[in-house]
Amino acid sequence: MSLVIKGASLRGEKTADLLIRDGVIAEVSTGGGFETLVGARSSTTGESSTTEIDADGLVALPGLVDLHTHLREPGREDAETVLTGSRAAALGGFTAVLAMANTSPVTDTGEAAERIFDLGRLAGLVDVQPVGAVTRGLGGQELAELGLMARSRAKVRVFSDDGRCVHDPRVMRRALEYIRAFGGVISQHSQDPDLAGPTACCHEGELSGRLGLPGWPGIAEETIVARDVMLARHTGSRVHVAHVSTAGSVEVIRWAKAQGIDITAEVTPHHLLLTTDLLAGYDPVYKVNPPLRPDEDVAALRDALADGTIDAVATDHAPHARHDKEHAFVDAAFGMLGLETALSVVSEVMVGSGAMTWSDVARVMSQSPARIAGLDGHGGTLAVGQPANITLVDPDAMVVVDRATSASLSRNNPWHERKLTGAVVATVLRGAPTVLDGGLV
Amino acid sequence: MVPTHSASVPTAPDGPTSPGSVLEGRIVLDARDISRALTRISHEILERNKGLDKLVLLGIPTRGVHLARRVSERIAKVEGAQVPLGTLDITMYRDDLRKQPTRGPHHTVMPPGGVDGKVVVLVDDVLFSGRTVRAALDAMNDLGRPATVRLAVLVDRGHRELPIRADHVGKNLPSARNERVMVRLEESDGYDDVRIAPMDSLVNHGVYQDGAPA
């Protein structure tokens, strides 16, 4: 089966035709057809062995990779399943997603990791790479079976207690030391529970003071980031900072990288655009952990993403059943949907403003996350010989987000009715299109 | 739409008419007519009651209060003694509360000596459907138990919707349902007169039917 993508601008740089065969990029041609395409030519004859996608005006990116997704299966299949999450991911232009471990039961064994891996393969829309818990049951006390998870068919490399912080410094140190044996990385949800407890839900500041909402101060994140940076240095192991949300965290990460410490970081699309002011109406759709922050933090995060201090955009896609959000703000569940809108938000905020090019987007949404997660088959450069994981984007398409048309089972979408510029038109997973014309194949 | 609300005045009830506002309709009682009517009413009240014994005046806000006070002054001149004077707000007892925007109540002042066992004369400016008086009777019920209740009004314009009648009337003023009867008094409007005019379809006064001010 051959696939031809005609006339796309590769990473926003040069326009070319791509020939894909057997799941691999076979040729990149800047004009005049393909040498290796044998038999009847491309489109006009409608040859059954060759599919053609007209990508005129579109940007081709290496397939997007999400370092941070919650697929809710097993345990909360009413909110999302691996299948429905995969659909949302494919529509969002993703060819690989890392599924966080805070399922029920927790993914803290090789068997549990393999189960999720197999469910992803079965759905066949996106490569689902399970994340393993750092501690047993996310309890924060004893190490989970990190080695067995690494050795399993799921080949877990990224470990996270996300949802919770690995708070005990001794446990974090041991975990970092232990994963060096197999080149693992810990993705830390940085939240000191003594500075920001379970009820904390609104950026601590003037608004939280006025609204009477329990504050979630930036220092609760920054003190953990600073501590983990030093632990990374001390153990020589890798730390990845999940969903960075404050300017202070950015400062620490910038310093750490300048020191050569092995630290990486991600930011969510919502933290690049939405601010704490949105909480004034107490609408739980805006309740997320870490919380939305003020303008100054949003600006710092955008600069950090553009200059590489933050390596990747990760969605932290967190589906919730309606009844889990229909509580008083303080009681409602934390989290927002993100897979289907991520690319459009980044396009609107970063490319639209000129802060980033599409090549930069390829870096932060595909290449860096693939590298951090150790996914060799993803995050390429759209070069010959690489697996054909490709996302086609219409950079000028105007999207009005409609939460009702989401492929996710959940509806906690903070982008409803927003206008965004830039949309995923097609997604190709190892040469097989999963999304064409903005819809699932 | 419910027809005919007689409006007292198309301006703020307790302020003088704004200069330059159109004075509509024809005058049926001027200041002197009003004064004579009140004097006659005051004498009638005394005659009927054979003096001041147990007599109490209760004015219904807002214009009924001013009229009650004027009557009490005339009575004082004649009898040489004060008749106890109070006000009875009926806002909370209206039968059309849910059909109107909510209004704050006026002051209710119990007359010295109360109303129990007294001869209470309610005083109001215009008697129309009778609903204001019905509400006043309900309000009075919660204040106490008078021996007798009588009603004195400056103008009776007919069109009763309830079996209520006035004991003392300043002027009987036959009117069409769709006409407005407007009473202006010095204390609240800057001068005295009573006018009658056709209903202006562009202006909705939203006033209680008996002409009690908005």
Place this chain on the structure above:
Amino acid sequence: MNKHLLSIDDLDVNDVSVLFDTAAEMHDVQRRSVKKLPALRGRTVVNLFFEDSTRTRSSFEIAGKWLSADVINVSAKGSSVSKGESLRDTVLTVAAMGVDGLVIRHGASGAAQQVSQWTEAVVINAGDGMHEHPTQALLDAYTLQRRMGTLEDKRVAIVGDLTHSRVFRSNILLLHKLGAHVTVVAPPTLMPAGVTAWSKDAGFETSYDLDEVLPDADAVMMLRVQRERMNGAYFPSAREYTVGYGLTRERLAVLKPDAPICHPGPMNRGLEIAADAADAAQSAVLDQVSAGVAIRMSVLYHLLAGEESGA
């Protein structure tokens, strides 16, 4: 007037004046032998309380009954999350019974506002978490106004655990609307986050020093302090709190002799307020309670008696 009373910001100065005037009339009604008015006959009011509060609930209950409304108390204590029923479902179940007015008391800030979006009933906030308690502020200001004649240009001190106080948040808004100059006094740990910026925006002052503020105060509002806050490391001990921020007998002597002392209750006698101060002639605490019924009658009347104003 706005359809709901969720926050003091739902009222403009004129609305407050109307509410106070009506409350004054209601106060008179309270003194009669027949305490009832028929104004809310046929209306159904539900007190939906997710938090215990005998005081506020009975105040609303009496207020409703004296206006001839049918008042029902529904106690929904216990976290809706733990019961598995969403807050929305709980509210809709109650509202589906055909309710005209919902008086809501909830432990979470913003709950009243959220509830108002889920039901057609008129919603009155009887206290939502740490956010607001509008009828409390109204009765406080009404009480002070009756005692002082006016609040315009008066210096009012609010003292205590501001961070966790909805009474403070509502009062700050209302006193400012009525022209008072407010100074809030608390230890730094009990000042709300962002108070410096907030105080500049909202026109009030902050101080850590009660002794400096008290002599100039025309009125004092003492807020309840919970001893449990010591576990959160907000202050070291009850006695240290009293020495620094309590209205002690010594401080009572420094206060202007006619300056009213308010407290929303229940009082921790000996902690934030000395017994002498609570019982002093200046103490307006009992006035506050009777004002509470009058104010709540006024609020219920204005929001429920007339046609939907839909302002």
